[in-house]
Amino acid sequence: MNYALIFAGGVGSRMNYGDIPKQFLTIAGKSIIILTIEVFEKNENIDGIIVVCKEEHIERLEAQLQEHNISKIIGVIPGGSTAQESILFGLRGLKEHDSRNNTVLIHDGVRPIIDADLINRNIDAVTKFGSSVTTVPCKETILYLQESPQNTYNALDRSKCVIARAPQCYKINDVLPVAEKSHASKLHFIDTYSLMEYSGISAHFVEGEHSNIKITTLDDYLMAKNLLEKSF
Numbered sequence: 001m002n003y004a005l006i007f008a009g010g011v012g013s014r015m016n017y018g019d020i021p022k023q024f025l026t027i028a029g030k031s032i033i034i035l036t037i038e039v040f041e042k043n044e045n046i047d048g049i050i051v052v053c054k055e056e057h058i059e060r061l062e063a064q065l066q067e068h069n070i071s072k073i074i075g076v077i078p079g080g081s082t083a084q085e086s087i088l089f090g091l092r093g094l095k096e097h098d099s100r101n102n103t104v105l106i107h108d109g110v111r112p113i114i115d116a117d118l119i120n121r122n123i124d125a126v127t128k129f130g131s132s133v134t135t136v137p138c139k140e141t142i143l144y145l146q147e148s149p150q151n152t153y154n155a156l157d158r159s160k161c162v163i164a165r166a167p168q169c170y171k172i173n174d175v176l177p178v179a180e181k182s183h184a185s186k187l188h189f190i191d192t193y194s195l196m197e198y199s200g201i202s203a204h205f206v207e208g209e210h211s212n213i214k215i216t217t218l219d220d221y222l223m224a225k226n227l228l229e230k231s232f
Contacts, residue, residue, distance in 0.1 A: 001102040004040040005090040007052040008109025035112035048074040052090040088179045105167040110215040129204035132169040135162040168192045
């Protein structure tokens with residue numbers, strides 16, 4: 001079985017777009033979170049979807065799920081204080097729902113520009129290799145801060161760099177124990193791939209599109225709005 005774990009706990013502090021949480025901003029008449037969920041809802045290889053959301057926004061999200069006839073939702077649960085903690089709560093919820101060693105596709109609720117092909121290639125990669133992380137080639141020069149002996153920046157060879165995006169996909173029996181251990185140790189990681197890499201668990205990479213952006217700033221929102229509204 002293949003489950004999507006979509007976390008949507010952001011408040012949009014970098015958006016500067018009023019009091020509306022970024023996942024509830026609209027594009028083409030639908031909220032960003034609904035646009036994201038619908039891609040997984042329509043995919044025949046996704047068996048269920050669990051959403052982790054700030055508790056104060058759950059009622060609002062549930063109303064939208066009902067309005068748009070989303071049928072694969074197995075739960076909307078309160079998130080934690082960080083994205084990492086929210087993902088852990090989602091993994092626990094999935095394990096309670098189905099105790100088997102299923103595939104879980106971990107995805108940002110504010111990353112709506114994905115398609116069935118990307119989802120399917122990730123699922124296939126987990127079947128073959130045990131894990132899958134979406135990446136895109138690096139198009140810009142990346143400067144790495146070298147703090148010693150003084151704060152200087154060194155340029156990395158971008159031909160050897162990729163950017164990790166989402167979905168990031170693992171077998172739940174692999175990722176849940178690592179997430180539990182990290183939480184207990186109060187370790188912080190920027191995403192699931194970083195957590196798993198730190199724990200010595202490598203991932204197979206699946207190349208995605210550069211349009212698969214995470215909507216974090218107003219510029220991201222305007223770019224996604226332009227791309228998505230053209231497709232409707």
